[in-house]
Amino acid sequence: MQQEHIAVEMLGITKRFPGIVANDSISFKVGKGEIHALLGENGAGKSTLMNILFGLYQPDEGEIRINGRSVQIADPKTAIELGIGMIHQHFMLVESYTVVQNIILGTEPKKGLSIDYSRAEHKVRELSERYGLQVEPGQLIGDISVGMQQRVEILKTLYRGADILIFDEPTAVLTPQEIQDLMAIMKNMVNEGKTIILITHKLKEIMAVCDGVTIIRRGKVIDSVSVRETSPDELASKMVGRQVSFAVDKKEANPQEAILKLHRVTALDNRGIPALKQLSLELRRGEILGIAGVEGNGQRELIEVLTGLRRVQSGEIRLHGKPVHNATPRQIAESRVGYIPEDRQKRGLVLDFTVSENSVLKSYYFPDFRRHTFLDYDKMSRHANRLIREFDIRTPSEHTPARALSGGNQQKIIIAREVDGDPDVLIATQPTRGLDVGAIEFIHKKLVEQRDKGKAVLLYSLELDEIMNLSDRIAVMYEGTIVGIVDPRTTDEQQIGLMMSGSAVRQGEEST
Amino acid sequence: MSKLIYWLFKESSLVSLIAIGIGLLLGSLIMLAGGYNPLLAYGSLFGKAFGDVYNTGETIRQITPFIFTGLSVAFAFRTGLFNIGAEGQFIMGALAADFVGISLHMPWYIHVPLAVVAGGLLGGLWGSIAGYLKAVRGVHEVITTIMLNWIALYLSNYLIKAWLLEPGQMRSKVVDKSAWLSSAGLSELFGGSRIHYGIVLALALAAVFYVVLWKTKQGFELRAVGLNPDASEYAGIQVNRNVIKAMFISGVFAGVGGVCEVLGVFHYQAVNTAFPGYGLMGIAVALIGRNSPVGAILGAVLIGVLTYGASGMKFGAGVPEELVSIMIALIIFFVAANQIVKQLLKLTAKNKKEVL
Amino acid sequence: MQFLQMTGELMHTTIVFATALVFASLGALYSERAGVANIALEGLMTVGAFTAAIVTYFVETQLGGGAVSPWIGFAAAVAAGTIFAVPHAVASVTYKADQIVSGVALNFLAIGITIYLCKVILHGAAQTPTLKAVFTKWDIPFLSEIPFLGHAVFSAYPTSYLAFMLVAVSVFVLYKTPFGLRLRAVGEHPKAADSMAISVSKMRYMAVMISGALAAMGGATVTLTTTSNFSHSTISGQGYIALAALIFGKWRPVAGMCAALFFGIASALKSVFQVHGITDYIPVDFIYIFPYALTILVLAGFVGRAVAPAALGKPYEKGQR
């Protein structure tokens, strides 16, 4: 590549955090008009590298060149001036602001002392038409879909005249349809002369839209290759440093009687709007039932009514034949339901409690952990130590606060606690979110193990791949109901994607 | 003992110690700026506080309520709540003890415990109003406890005037001797000062604080709710009930503090137009003590000595008593902004390494 | 007639008492909208009250300032409040201290330092002498002649007019200008603002200092219109009430002003009720309790869960995940 055709060049970038070298002399370059992927395990250092490019972090060593010119990017302001824009892994949008307000924030057009909203809106409309980024300028962020929020994020960068766009895991939160739209938008932008750096864990996406890909492992560049000259398998093995199989290793399921039954359940969401509408569903021993659906179609509410965190308006839930709707979380836990919550830091753990205390978060009051009337911390420690061994939790000791552990190990505490309670029903929500391949493998194995022991497993994940790979049956949710139950062996993602968007209803063999 | 030393010198305690040091240091700078002699001032401050048995007794008397309110604030902090209402709970506790002490007549071994329990209960109930409002109605406890302080002040004034007033005075009648927490013997031992058995009660409650929070299942729940209500709810702990419970227990600590002032020091309750200020100081005590029971005791000692010794400083060195409030404020400030202190610590640590 | 007289009286006194609260709650609005909880209002008002009193006194007695003296005192109070707010910003923005604790510390500091300075400056006196030059009420021509209403609303201290004007200005600043958009963004989602090249700490410093200036205006109003001197009890709880007014008004300027007026009524009731003999039926202590109890009831009942700025009370750490 000739020098003048290079949009971004990072040379020997090193960034150290306490106890870890996040970027270890990383060098790579991206050509103008190229879509370049950054690929790597969790914690490989991708976000760190891009945060450096966007001026959020300062590198300890190394040089950055933009359009061939060596630059110092002290802060996002400089980055923006250099024509760099970043669409963050977690959206950076003010919920209570409108689309336009979010887009202009920081570079507001003025009329006298006040903001010139009509000019701003005009410009936003213009941009959105040009790039096919359909948004509604006057709407509040809190009221629009995730896909549209992402379009707002992209417009923010375009509004500031960005030529180089960084996308940090943009597809993690999107439906298959939205992902396709996004890919089209990216192509469109490249055609308009923009350059894109794309961080993603999904090899399919890289193969579909990217020109080049740089693979990072443990803060080091492993290789930079052209997409035309590689394959998903090759990329995967470069990424983790060993051969990986994507398929989950599991035997045929042996489903037995239904243990958990929902009958015409309705429930409201936090705003008081019906989120579950006459939903019926059965979960059987010895199976993994996957719940698929676009975020916000009642999955969260479904899980919450099952675990006692949300009230049921009507209908009934039976566990072992006994009604449990509107039982308290404790009553439900005591009827042998394990629950791996979606947000481990918010729900699953008291981060300032020790590993040991977290390991008994649901059982501290059992006689096992008491001596006379008082709590016996020694007994808790012994219990925790056993779990640490059995579940391979990497922690300095059982007295370490959970906060100090890495995400994967925090998740393992939860898995250990919930699985060790020997539940009949295990509800797992997004159990592998944000984890790397190794950790994911471990957790998948544990879930299948539970199934094989004759437990019933309910799996909710936004990763369609995960649902497809693990489930024995898949229930697709749309607008608060189950629109169909399918067998993963006889359906494809395309079909499920259509059901998720409400445009096709297919009745499974034993639909309710 | 070695545990105590360890506790004193681990980093978080070190921050408190250094903050205290900075407070005293800045205090001396302010004195120098005002043309006073800091050495003389501190000398007369400590001289006043510990100069003789009488003053030592009075210093302990001054420390006692601070321990109670410090425990109260610290306990709430531990459960994720900011109790600015120790002041009001203190007043309500005092009111209940005053009522029991004046209106009931019985042998001391029933009278004293009954008054203490009544005061603790009323203080606790007063605290749990804020807990209830937080748990059920979602009103932030900082606002409600501030409001409840004023309500407690005026309500107790009204009730004293309506039921307990000593004619011709702006205070209640004197409580029966059988309910007194002070004794001639103890007072004699300390040169006739008003030291009373409330100090024993305060130390006992510090132990209760420890046991409840770290040795019981209620304590486990209270701490879990304080640190992460969402996870607690998930784990089947009743969050609302624990918020109310936490405020109740916090209020009990403050309430018993009020009891001891009535039964131990004044033997009556006055009609007040302003707050006695023990509750607000409790915040300082808790912060300096890093919200632990031992810390609260030590924090109370510091604040008690400073406030009691203030008049000695005025007498001996002419320094206005308010300098003590300034120093206390600075100490709280540096404990709160402990990053500043930690930065200082790191700097000195680095220097040390270089020297070695 | 008696009733009209009493209502007019009540409105008049209400505005007198509410003015300081309007200033202070408006101050807190800036700070809290930017995400910094400001319980230091009480201390900031104290500093404002003290500075206004002492400066006005010296300008009046030493420099012969005459009728401009209170204005000079007022300006000095604004400057002092702005400066005194800086430690709160340093602690809670730069050093990520607990904002409530830092505020409490500042309140302690304010009462200590003002009385200390008072004693040092005035040779041991714990309060300033009574000021001769204070604000006097401005009668708006014609409007103030309207029966009852005229006296109630259009015969007020200049500070009252200023306070209500500043409410209007604040509505404009917060909702119509880029500054306001950025300030509120910093309070809702500092990370988003940061990534849009808005300096979170700069905005927060400014917001906290503005709140210091406004709260000090509130304090100065108390000394220059109602007490005419400064002592340890000049500011006794108004700062907390102003904070309640802010929350009561759900962190919005006009609603906050209405809440401040409401608390003003409650204070005014004390004297109006007594003079008109209503205290023969209700014990005076209950009249004192009334505003506080009502605050609680209102917060618990009618207002419902007020939505605070999303990032309120949370220190912003760059690069935290």
Place this chain on the structure above:
Amino acid sequence: IVVTGCGSGKTQEAPAAGNASAANNVSIGMVTDIGGVNDNSFNQSAWEGLKAFSAAKDAKVDYLQSQSDADYIPNLNQFVKDGRSLTWGIGFMMGDAVKQVADQNKSAKLAIIDAVVDAPNVESVTFKENEGSYLVGVVAGLMTKTGKIGFVGGSEIPVIKRFEIGFTEGVKAVNPSAKVVINYTGAFNAPDQGKATAATMYNDGVDIIFHAAGSTGDGVFNEAIERKKKNKDIWVIGVDKDQSLTFGNEVTLTSMVKRVDHAVNQISNQVAKGEFKGGIQELGLAENGVGLPENNPNIPEDVLKKVQDYAVKIVHGDIQVPTVTE
């Protein structure tokens, strides 16, 4: 913190702590409440009396300011244990503390203003505020044009009640149809409340207000000054000292002077001469403990004459001014 006493006045120079030098070995201490000796009021008056004594007798005098009511006893004790010839407790609220310290230290000498302490080693000084207030009531009753007169009190404590009752009696004696509006603000340190109350009263048609409310009363004066500037015909009657010296003759009709300074000076003198006896002193018109100031430029001759007549009757016992409402 309960604030005691009332009054007003102004002095800037007051040494932080006492004057040293005790040639004749007389040394006297004084304990104040939180207001301190510059409170423009009661404590200040007492401290002025003590300073006058010190100047005349070259005695050592000191004061200690209390930070809360728990401080009264240790502060009194500080002086007692220091071996002072006499220790003053200033104000009604210090009664219990003085009693306790006196009982514990039988050989010490103490004195108190405004409260009666039953102990042989305590001299209790109270004033017949009702008598002086009666006289200013006569002034108000004769001079009101609207027939409405106001009284603003601090807390409803017996001392202040004596002011109120004497005042209303005085008004009634000369102007039975006049109405006296009574208001207790509940505090001696709330000028804002005083001001609001005065505003309400004046608007209600009151033209003369008598206050017995410490610095709360400053608010009454402030409101009056503001109104006087707009040529409203209104007056204030001050308390404790001649408040026209502070607030000017434009608004001050007269004052009910209570000579705390005299009392302090006089009893300190007795101690200096070794004539301390303990017991109760009640200072009324006859003892020159209460009364009107020397100069009353705003009161017409005939009214002053009337006042003089009533004063004589009270001194001679022809009129018994009540202290409590029957």
